[in-house]
Amino acid sequence: MTNPFLTHYQCALCNRVYALDAVTYTCPICGAVGTLDMCYDYAALRRAVRPDQLSALSMWRYAPLLPVSEPAYFPPLHVGWTPLIAAPRLAKSLGLRALWLKDDSRNPTGSLKDRASAMVVARAQQLDVKVITTASTGNAAAALAGMCASVGIKAVIFVPAKAPPAKIAQLLVYGATVLLVDGTYDDAYALSVQASATYNWYCRNTGMNPYTTEGKKTAAFELCEQLAWRAPDVLIVSVGDGNILAGQHKGFHDLHQLGWIDRVPRLIGVQAAGSDNLVRAWESGLAADAMPRGGTETLADSISAGLPSDRAKALRAVRQTNGAFVRVSDAEILAAIPALARGSGIFAEPACAAAYAGLLKALECGIVREGESVALLITGSGLKDIGSAMQSVAGEGGYTIGRDPESMHEAVARLGLPIGAPF
Numbered sequence: 001m002t003n004p005f006l007t008h009y010q011c012a013l014c015n016r017v018y019a020l021d022a023v024t025y026t027c028p029i030c031g032a033v034g035t036l037d038m039c040y041d042y043a044a045l046r047r048a049v050r051p052d053q054l055s056a057l058s059m060w061r062y063a064p065l066l067p068v069s070e071p072a073y074f075p076p077l078h079v080g081w082t083p084l085i086a087a088p089r090l091a092k093s094l095g096l097r098a099l100w101l102k103d104d105s106r107n108p109t110g111s112l113k114d115r116a117s118a119m120v121v122a123r124a125q126q127l128d129v130k131v132i133t134t135a136s137t138g139n140a141a142a143a144l145a146g147m148c149a150s151v152g153i154k155a156v157i158f159v160p161a162k163a164p165p166a167k168i169a170q171l172l173v174y175g176a177t178v179l180l181v182d183g184t185y186d187d188a189y190a191l192s193v194q195a196s197a198t199y200n201w202y203c204r205n206t207g208m209n210p211y212t213t214e215g216k217k218t219a220a221f222e223l224c225e226q227l228a229w230r231a232p233d234v235l236i237v238s239v240g241d242g243n244i245l246a247g248q249h250k251g252f253h254d255l256h257q258l259g260w261i262d263r264v265p266r267l268i269g270v271q272a273a274g275s276d277n278l279v280r281a282w283e284s285g286l287a288a289d290a291m292p293r294g295g296t297e298t299l300a301d302s303i304s305a306g307l308p309s310d311r312a313k314a315l316r317a318v319r320q321t322n323g324a325f326v327r328v329s330d331a332e333i334l335a336a337i338p339a340l341a342r343g344s345g346i347f348a349e350p351a352c353a354a355a356y357a358g359l360l361k362a363l364e365c366g367i368v369r370e371g372e373s374v375a376l377l378i379t380g381s382g383l384k385d386i387g388s389a390m391q392s393v394a395g396e397g398g399y400t401i402g403r404d405p406e407s408m409h410e411a412v413a414r415l416g417l418p419i420g421a422p423f
């Protein structure tokens with residue numbers, strides 16, 4: 001059943017309100033830029049649900065706060081309730097009071113996108129649809145392919161042909177039908193929308209499908225619960241379409257409305273310099289519906305988006321929380337991969353390491369100040385893009401030694417490796 005506390009949709013751009021059975025995707029008046037919020041009766045929810053009643057150790061822990069709340073529709077893969085890891089050495093070196101890493105690379109297909117795909121697949125099962133389609137630079141597609149495989153729904157996926165081969169392989173392994181588009185993510189997106197309308201396939205597209213935001217908001221729920229129902233001062237999220245950022249904002253908003261947290265953190269969105277459309281809009285005070293199409297050039301393929309589909313919600317998230325957008329270069333993103341891994345043990349893909357590069361940039365610009373507490377969303381595993389990982393340590397290498405102990409002793413001495421005490 002649909003969550004009885006879910007009341008209506010509201011357009012993030014024009015604020016028009018729609019009945020739950022009146023729309024499926026975006027605002028009929030605003031078109032694609034008018035992505036929808038799913039709205040709840042918070043007063044009634046506050047009376048009906050308490051944080052100490054939550055049970056499942058997955059994203060479905062928050063079923064009373066999600067649009068589909070009936071367990072029969074949930075895909076069986078374990079999504080969410082990912083660890084929140086403290087990074088005290090990094091925090092100290094940066095002068096922060098605390099730095100937490102919300103490790104969503106631990107989801108079943110290796111990225112935070114599993115939360116959105118699980119939510120969409122739950123909705124698809126409720127609607128009894130047979131095919132789900134999406135466009136993706138890789139992670140959302142893998143998440144959809146995996147969730148569909150877990151319940152036996154067909155996934156048809158439009159992917160830019162230049163997406164990393166490992167990401168495409170993951171889709172094929174899950175049995176999805178993959179259409180490699182000779183174009184950008186934006187081209188793939190347009191085709192998937194057309195396919196959905198033409199063939200009556202349920203469309204998972206990020207932002208366009210309001211259930212994606214509802215799935216992703218569970219990361220913010222978990223983050224706050226793992227901090228004993230407190231929000232950090234700042235949450236930093238890398239941004240392509242803006243839907244993860246929007247999802248976190250919605251999660252904090254829900255908890256704040258319920259009185260489970262006492263404030264919403266400042267949200268900082270990080271974009272790659274070659275695909276920085278939201279940074280530009282934020283700097284120049286542009287409205288979401290006035291944004292021109294921008295660049296898509298970055299090695300961080302997961303955050304390459306010329307016209308971010310959830311731009312209305314992403315700009316609102318930053319503006320309403322007194323946050324900021326920052327841009328980082330591809331060189332800074334690459335450098336962040338080993339820096340984050342060596343300081344915390346977390347191996348992130350480029351789009352995710354961008355959040356760490358963005359933290360460094362925000363500290364440099366005074367957007368984040370010393371003594372603050374900061375959380376980074378670890379959105380995707382480094383194993384997703386080994387090519388970029390290899391590039392990030394180019395110039396480094398192992399040390400070739402002979403098979404004799406003398407050769408080993410010589411190398412240990414030459415490298416200055418510490419000699420331990422007996423134990």
Ligand SMILES: [Zn+2]
Nearest residue numbers: 011014027030
């Ligand atoms: Zn609208």
